[in-house]
Structure formats: C-alpha cells, structure tokens
Amino acid sequence: GQTVRLVDYRPTDFVLLGVAMTLKLFEGRAEVLARLSLERRPGVSANAPLHLDGDELVLESLVLDGAPLAPETYEATPDRLMVRGLPESGRFELAVETRIAPEANSKLMGLFRSNGIWCTQCEAEGFRRITYFLDRPDVLAPYRVRIEADKAAAPVLLGNGNPVDSGELADGRHYAVWDDPFNKPSYLFAVVAGDLDLLADEFVTMSGRKVTLGIYTEKGRSEQAGYAMDALKRSMAWDERRFGREYDLDVFNVVAIADFNMGAMENKGLNVFNHKYVLLDPDIATDTDYAGVETVIAHEYFHNWTGNRITCRDWFQLCLKEGLTVFRDQEFSADERERTVQRIGSVRRLKAHQFPEDQGPLQHPVRPAEYREINNFYTATVYDKGAELVRMIATIVGPQDFRKGMDLYFERHDGEAATIEDFITCFEDAAKTDLSQFALWYAQAGTPTLTVTESWDAKARRHEVTLRQSLARGTAGTGLEPMVLPVRFGLVGGNGEDSVADGQVAGSAKLKDDLIVLTGREATITFNDLPDRPYLSILRDFSAPVTLDHEQSEAARLALARLDPNLFNRWRALDDLVAEAMTTAAKRAPGDTSPALKPVVIEALIALAGDDGLDPAFRAQGLALPGESDIARQIAENVDPDRVHEVVDAARAAIGTAGHAVLERLRDEFASSKEFSPDAASAGRRALSNAALGYISAATRDPGPAIAQYQSATNMTDRSAALAILAHRFPGDPQTERALDDFYRRYEADDLVLDKWFTLQATAPAHDTLETVKRLAAHPRFTMRNPNRVRALVGAFAAANQVAFHRADGAGYEWVAEKLVALDGINPQVSARTATTFRAWRSFEPGRRAKLEQTLRQVSETKGLSKDLQDIVDRSLK
Numbered sequence: 001g002q003t004v005r006l007v008d009y010r011p012t013d014f015v016l017l018g019v020a021m022t023l024k025l026f027e028g029r030a031e032v033l034a035r036l037s038l039e040r041r042p043g044v045s046a047n048a049p050l051h052l053d054g055d056e057l058v059l060e061s062l063v064l065d066g067a068p069l070a071p072e073t074y075e076a077t078p079d080r081l082m083v084r085g086l087p088e089s090g091r092f093e094l095a096v097e098t099r100i101a102p103e104a105n106s107k108l109m110g111l112f113r114s115n116g117i118w119c120t121q122c123e124a125e126g127f128r129r130i131t132y133f134l135d136r137p138d139v140l141a142p143y144r145v146r147i148e149a150d151k152a153a154a155p156v157l158l159g160n161g162n163p164v165d166s167g168e169l170a171d172g173r174h175y176a177v178w179d180d181p182f183n184k185p186s187y188l189f190a191v192v193a194g195d196l197d198l199l200a201d202e203f204v205t206m207s208g209r210k211v212t213l214g215i216y217t218e219k220g221r222s223e224q225a226g227y228a229m230d231a232l233k234r235s236m237a238w239d240e241r242r243f244g245r246e247y248d249l250d251v252f253n254v255v256a257i258a259d260f261n262m263g264a265m266e267n268k269g270l271n272v273f274n275h276k277y278v279l280l281d282p283d284i285a286t287d288t289d290y291a292g293v294e295t296v297i298a299h300e301y302f303h304n305w306t307g308n309r310i311t312c313r314d315w316f317q318l319c320l321k322e323g324l325t326v327f328r329d330q331e332f333s334a335d336e337r338e339r340t341v342q343r344i345g346s347v348r349r350l351k352a353h354q355f356p357e358d359q360g361p362l363q364h365p366v367r368p369a370e371y372r373e374i375n376n377f378y379t380a381t382v383y384d385k386g387a388e389l390v391r392m393i394a395t396i397v398g399p400q401d402f403r404k405g406m407d408l409y410f411e412r413h414d415g416e417a418a419t420i421e422d423f424i425t426c427f428e429d430a431a432k433t434d435l436s437q438f439a440l441w442y443a444q445a446g447t448p449t450l451t452v453t454e455s456w457d458a459k460a461r462r463h464e465v466t467l468r469q470s471l472a473r474g475t476a477g478t479g480l481e482p483m484v485l486p487v488r489f490g491l492v493g494g495n496g497e498d499s500v501a502d503g504q505v506a507g508s509a510k511l512k513d514d515l516i517v518l519t520g521r522e523a524t525i526t527f528n529d530l531p532d533r534p535y536l537s538i539l540r541d542f543s544a545p546v547t548l549d550h551e552q553s554e555a556a557r558l559a560l561a562r563l564d565p566n567l568f569n570r571w572r573a574l575d576d577l578v579a580e581a582m583t584t585a586a587k588r589a590p591g592d593t594s595p596a597l598k599p600v601v602i603e604a605l606i607a608l609a610g611d612d613g614l615d616p617a618f619r620a621q622g623l624a625l626p627g628e629s630d631i632a633r634q635i636a637e638n639v640d641p642d643r644v645h646e647v648v649d650a651a652r653a654a655i656g657t658a659g660h661a662v663l664e665r666l667r668d669e670f671a672s673s674k675e676f677s678p679d680a681a682s683a684g685r686r687a688l689s690n691a692a693l694g695y696i697s698a699a700t701r702d703p704g705p706a707i708a709q710y711q712s713a714t715n716m717t718d719r720s721a722a723l724a725i726l727a728h729r730f731p732g733d734p735q736t737e738r739a740l741d742d743f744y745r746r747y748e749a750d751d752l753v754l755d756k757w758f759t760l761q762a763t764a765p766a767h768d769t770l771e772t773v774k775r776l777a778a779h780p781r782f783t784m785r786n787p788n789r790v791r792a793l794v795g796a797f798a799a800a801n802q803v804a805f806h807r808a809d810g811a812g813y814e815w816v817a818e819k820l821v822a823l824d825g826i827n828p829q830v831s832a833r834t835a836t837t838f839r840a841w842r843s844f845e846p847g848r849r850a851k852l853e854q855t856l857r858q859v860s861e862t863k864g865l866s867k868d869l870q871d872i873v874d875r876s877l878k
C-alpha cells in the first residue's frame with residue numbers, strides 16, 4: 001500500500017461548493033446520484049484533471065452541466081474517477097451516478113444494513129464507498145440529501161441537518177429531504193432508513209432556541225434509551241456552561257444500531273451509535289455500562305464543536321478533534337461524577353492501553369507523520385495521550401487562559417479545517433506565552449521517564465528535589481529532545497497538610513505555587529526552612545503522561561497513602577507500592593511462593609478501603625489491584641504470564657484473608673438496596689461491595705457467597721459481578737456451570753447481555769479456556785459479522801486473558817491467528833484491531849516470544865490480507 005505523508009499536504013485543485021444527493025434504497029441495491037458543484041481553484045492549470053476517490057464503486061453515468069460526458073474524457077475504476085477537460089473557470093456541476101450493494105457490505109464502512117436498517121459510516125474514508133468524491137476532511141460543503149425507500153421497510157428516513165420536505169411516491173415508496181446548511185467534510189455525512197422506534201424529547205438552548213431531540217432504536221427498545229437521553233441533555237447544558245457552546249440545528253438525532261465498528265460516530269445532527277452505548281436498564285446493564293453510555297453520548301455531542309464546526313485539515317490532525325473531545329468528555333464526567341475517581345479511571349486506562357502502545361512497535365506520535373491505513377490510527381495514543389496533551393496545556397496556562405484560548409479557537413477557526421498549529425497558537429495568544437517546545441509532544445513518540453530524587457539536609461532544614469527526564473532510545477525515529485513536563489507537587493507534613501515553601505530553582509524549570517514546569521533534561525528545586533523532612537507528593541493528578549521513577553521509601557509512601565491531601569496521589573502511593581511488589585515477586589523464579597505483599601502494605605490497603613470518611617467509589621479504586629497485563633508491562637522482558645497470574649492470585653487471597661473482617665463489613669454495608677439508581681454514588685457503593693466479595697471468595701475458596709449473590713441479585717451489576725467471580729475463580733465447578741447456563745437462558749434474547757456471557761467465559765484465567773472459546777466459536781449465537789460479538793469472544797480472549805492466550809504451547813496464538821485471517825475477509829477494521837494483541841511479543845520469555853513471532857510472520861505472509869491487517873502485522877514485526 002501507499003504511504004501518505006504529512007509533509008505532502010496540498011489543497012485540492014478543485015473547490016467543492018455544494019452537494020445535492022439522491023439515494024434510492026431498494027432490497028439488494030442502492031442507486032446514488034450525487035450532483036457536485038465545483039470550481040477550479042484559482043491558479044490551478046487549465047488542463048489539470050479532476051481526481052475523485054472511490055472504493056468498490058460501479059459508475060452508472062457521468063453528466064457535466066446537463067450533458068453526458070464522452071467516454072474518452074474520463075477514466076473510472078472501482079477506486080478512482082478521473083475527469084479531463086473541465087471548465088477553466090466558473091462553477092460547473094458534475095452529476096455522478098453510482099450503484100452500490102449495502103447488503104453485501106460486511107466491512108460496515110459506507111452504506112450497509114444492520115438488522116434491516118440502512119445505515120452509513122463514513123469516517124475516515126467511507127464516503128468514497130457511496131459515491132466518487134473529494135473524500136478528505138478539508139473539502140467542506142453544504143449538503144442537501146433526498147432519501148427514497150419503501151415506506152413499510154423504512155418508515156423513518158434520516159439525514160444530516162434539518163428536515164425540509166417529505167412525501168409519498170408511487171409503489172408504496174416515500175421520500176424525505178434533509179438540508180445541512182453547515183459546511184462539512186464528507187466523513188460527517190450520514191443517512192439512516194428503517195423501521196425504528198423513537199424516544200423524543202427537547203432541549204432549550206441558552207439563547208432560548210428549541211431543539212427537537214430524538215433517539216431512534218430497533219423496535220421495542222426505545223424505553224432503554226432514557227438514560228442516554230438524560231446524558232444528552234446534561235451534555236448540552238454542560239457545554240453551554242463550561243465552554244459557552246450552544247447547539248446549532250433545529251434537531252439532534254441519535255440512532256442506535258447493532259452492527260458497528262466502533263463506539264459511535266458524530267455525524268452532523270445525526271449521531272450513529274453502537275447500541276451498546278445507548279440501550280440500558282438495570283436488569284441488562286452494569287454501572288460500567290451506564291458510565292460508558294454517559295461518556296460516549298457526551299463525547300459525540302461535544303464533537304459538534306470540536307470536530308464538526310471546526311474540523312481537521314487532514315487525517316494527521318486527527319488528535320485535534322479526538323484528543324480535545326476526549327479531554328472535554330473527561331472533564332464532563334469529572335464535573336458530573338467525582339473528579340478524583342474519574343481521574344484514576346482515565347489514568348488506569350492510559351497506562352493499560354496507551355503506555356504499551358507507546359512502548360512497543362506500534363508506537364507513533366500523537367500527530368503521526370505518515371500512515372498506510374488511517375483506520376489503524378484511531379488509537380489510544382491519538383485519543384488518550386492526545387487528551388493528556390490538552391490537559392497539560394490547561395495546566396500550564398491555567399484555567400482562565402485555557403478558557404480564553406478555547407474561545408479564541410472557536411472564534412478564529414469556526415467553519416474551517418484546522419491544524420494542531422492553529423490550536424496551539426490560540427493558547428500562545430491567550431496566555432501570551434511560547435508553546436513551541438510544548439509542540440514536541442505532538443511530534444515525538446514514546447513515554448518519557450521522569451526520574452525524581454530527593455535529598456534532605458536535617459541540619460539546614462533543607463530539602464532538595466531533582467527532576468530528570470529521558471526518552472527511551474529508538475522512539476520511532478521521532479527525536480529525543482526534552483519536552484515540557486508540568487509536574488504538580490506538594491510537600492506533605494506529618495499533620496497531613498502541605499508545607500508552604502518557596503523553592504529556588506537550579507536548571508531548566510519554572511516553579512510557581514504547586515507547579516514545576518520542567519523544560520530541560522534536569523532541574524533541582526531547593527526548599528528551605530522546612531519544619532521537618534516532608535513527604536514529597538510528586539506528579540499530583542498525573543499532571544504529565546510519563547513513567548515515574550521515584551525512589552521513595554516504603555514508609556514515605558505509606559504515610560502519603562494515609563495523609564496526602566491530594567486524593568489522587570493517596571491512591572497512587574498505594575497502587576505503586578502494590579504494583580512494584582507484585583512486579584518484583586513475578587520476576588522471582590517460578591515456584592518461589594514467598595508473598596508479594598508485605599503485611600504493612602495489605603494493612604494500608606484495608607485501612608483505605610475501610611475508611612468511612614472516604615467516598616466508596618474511591619475506596620473501591622483502592623482495592624482494584626493492577627491487572628496482569630499492567631504487571632507484565634512493568635516487568636518488560638522475559639515475561640512469564642503464568643507466573644504473573646500466580647502472583648496476582650496469591651496477593652488477592654492474602655488481602656482477602658488478612659482483611660476478612662473489614663471486607664465482610666463492606667460487603668454487607670454497601671450491598672445494593674432494592675431500588676436501583678445509576679448515579680455515581682450508588683455505583684460506588686456497589687463497586688465497593690463487589691470488590692469485597694471478590695476478595696472474600698478468593699480467600700475462602702468458597703463459591704457459596706457468589707452463588708448466593710448471583711441468585712438474589714436485583715440488577716446486572718451485582719449479578720454479573722457474582723458470575724465473574726464464579727467463572728474466573730471457580731471455573732469448571734458444577735455450580736459455576738449451572739449459573740452460566742442460567743444466565744444464558746435468562747438473557748438469550750438480548751445480544752448485549754449475551755456478549756457479556758461470551759466475555760466472562762473467554763476471560764477465565766485457565767489454560768483450558770482455549771477449549772472453551774473454541775467451543776463458543778461454534779455456538780449458534782457466535783457470528784463473525786457482528787463486531788460486538790467478535791470483540792466479546794475473540795477480542796476479549798486475546799486482550800484480557802493473559803493465561804490462556806499466552807499458553808506456552810502457542811495454541812492460543814494459533815487459534816486467534818486463524819480467526820483473524822477468517823475475519824479479515826469480512827471486516828478488516830476489526831481484524832486489524834484484534835491483531836494489535838500480538839504487539840508486545842518481544843517482551844515475553846524466549847519460548848512464547850518465538851511462537852508469537854512465528855504466528856505474526858505466518859499471518860503477514862498470508863495472501864490477500866487487507867491493507868488494515870497487513871499494516872498492523874508488518875509494523876508489529878518491525
């Protein structure tokens with residue numbers, strides 16, 4: 001495949017002024033007529049041809065200003081249309097007619113059908129699967145779209161913008177016309193047609209305009225969209241309050257469908273969602289599902305300003321809309337829920353997904369410099385590290401200037417396709433500061449290491465803190481220059497209060513209040529006149545996305561876990577202690593059963609969990625141990641996943657035994673009441689009770705309490721938590737088997753719950769889970785055509801089952817590889833994403849490493865792979 005490079009950007013030769021489309025939908029085919037108003041860009045040579053993108057298209061006719069074009073004036077292939085002899089100046093209309101087959105579209109890009117519903121997905125390059133087009137984000141135009149379909153098959157016809165006309169046609173057909181007055185790129189185009197139910201509502205904007213809101217679902221499910229609607233209205237109000245952003249059309253529609261490659265899509269005025277992120281009720285959805293719906297609804301809504309009104313000049317700027325919109329959805333959740341708990345969740349996610357990406361062969365800068373397949377760059381680096389970069393800008397310039405910079409961004413670039421440079425300049429102007437060194441964060445890949453050392457002079461009552469930064473060699477050839485690191489800190493006294501101390505800076509850093517901004521490789525800050533040696537609480541709130549290397553005594557960390565006024569760092573002090581102890585234990589020889597966690601560490605964990613002065617959700621975060629893959633990442637080389645599992649398992653049992661009394665109390669005290677409420681506080685109580693149950697079950701090795709909870713549960717959070725304990729701690733036990741069967745029978749009608757049933761079994765940490773997943777892949781309800789189902793079984797097995805996927809005999813790898821290749825013929829985007837589970841191959845012990853590499857090579861050499869999958873396996877092997 002061709003490599004696309006950022007440095008090669010240039011505008012199109014032709015300017016698009018407007019689009020008028022008619023889509024005629026029939027069983028088995030769709031006819032698409034696109035009338036493009038175009039003009040040669042001033043200065044472009046008079047004989048330059050027009051090049052339009054296509055993908056698996058069939059051209060039916062081509063008409064220029066009302067006259068059919070002679071065949072010698074154009075060349076059409078399935079993936080390209082070139083037209084010569086177009087007018088030298090002035091506006092002309094090119095009418096392009098194509099024919100497509102939505103039913104045959106298993107890639108779910110372009111126009112496809114999901115349970116009979118016609119639906120589109122155009123980001124990033126799906127519009128070219130509908131019609132020949134200048135399919136790139138810097139080509140903006142207003143669209144008017146007419147949809148025609150059989151009225152019985154598709155009583156609902158939806159498009160972007162506002163509805164302007166509708167009516168009856170012959171043969172039981174009807175039409176609707178939608179007009180989108182806002183200039184938009186083709187990736188934001190959408191149409192939906194089908195027999196859908198509607199949940200309707202309205203929102204009055206801050207300037208008093210009434211907006212009609214609609215959430216469309218498959219028949220009989222609109223009642224399950226109530227929470228999504230509530231989240232949508234809260235998002236609209238929040239964006240007005242926090243950023244002064246008002247919604248701009250008369251209608252805002254959301255459609256929930258079953259077959260979708262990602263979570264959702266922010267098409268202008270017509271968001272399309274994976275129904276997993278819309279449909280909920282307490283019987284089918286967990287608290288995590290509720291939080292996911294809230295986040296995704298907010299994220300897609302926020303794109304209306306950050307992505308749609310201001311879009312990206314090219315796909316290299318993807319983080320301009322994604323990093324910023326993730327930052328906005330994180331801030332929304334922090335305001336709506338509990339800030340520290342949300343931050344812990346975001347940091348866990350960053351470390352679990354982005355750090356391994358940034359430290360392995362698929363590493364790339366937040367703004368990549370080149371790509372072969374853009375679909376493979378919707379990554380944790382672009383999204384989550386991208387959000388961290390926006391957060392750092394906010395930290396560096398402060399809240400007032402951050403808001404001023406955002407206002408400037410909206411004012412200057414509304415209606416444009418912008419770049420990262422445009423974005424950064426707004427904050428430079430707002431804060432009157434130079435952010436050119438900061439911009440390196442967008443260009444240099446890799447996770448910097450921040451090394452912190454301390455030296456206390458008791459006589460002088462002086463504390464010296466030295467910060468050093470470094471980047472691992474070989475960071476994808478993107479450079480190793482020092483970056484700007486905003487480091488929040490505090491000097492915590494024995495009374496649990498921050499000492500107020502002025503520091504003197506030596507080296508390249510600035511110090512203001514509780515923020516050190518390190519700009520060079522090293523700086524030392526000296527704090528004088530301190531009453532006692534302080535406990536250094538560094539990198540508060542994870543103020544920069546770095547690997548922290550801080551040699552701090554166990555006593556100091558335990559003190560911070562009790563005392564730190566910064567709650568995030570209270571959590572992190574313990575989490576680091578636990579993670580490091582488990583990493584050390586996992587590096588010891590197999591069979592060495594000395595405990596990973598010292599009694600004082602376990603006591604601290606239990607003390608935090610039992611502290612009634614703290615929010616239950618925070619206490620539940622304290623009890624959540626680092627995952628097996630987190631430990632594996634920290635070990636970094638010669639990883640033996642069986643050994644890691646052993647250590648984590650033993651630590652869980654040790655905590656459960658030592659903390660038995662407290663855990664029993666938490667389990668009872670915070671158990672669900674009959675009435676279910678999805679709010680964050682109630683969810684936090686359930687999380688704490690269920691965490692306690694997990695430990696108790698691990699310690700007693702008795703499935704009884706989990707069975708009891710499974711049977712008496714009144715909501716899915718409690719029921720699935722109990723079932724997870726059974727499936728993961730008591731695999732093969734007849735009681736577990738009975739519970740799994742019961743779960744299947746109860747919920748077999750609901751695909752979203754069935755996905756949970758597949759995942760719970762696929763993630764059981766036992767070697768013979770491979771046999772289970774093989775059996776499940778032959779289950780009548782398994783299908784490769786539904787991405788959620790593939791992710792629930794194959795994806796979950798490969799990404800979240802360290803023990804079985806990494807079976808020493810390599811059989812886990814072989815099975816996943818075989819599924820990948822089969823899936824690639826159906827849906828390349830999903831196969832490519834699943835294949836990223838092989839990327840850490842170099843970090844394993846020699847036996848597994850060789851088998852992983854061999855499997856990757858086999859896949860890579862398979863004939864006829866998609867560009868998507870080929871790109872991932874080839875880069876993984878580099």
Ligand code: HT7
Pocket residue numbers: 121123124261262263264265266299300303322375378829
């Ligand atoms: N902007 C959306 C990205 C997306 C997507 C990309 C490629 C293929 C399918 C897709 N579906 C959605 C989602 C978002 O970030 O909001």
Ligand code: ZN
Pocket residue numbers: 299303321322325
């Ligand atoms: Zn997004």
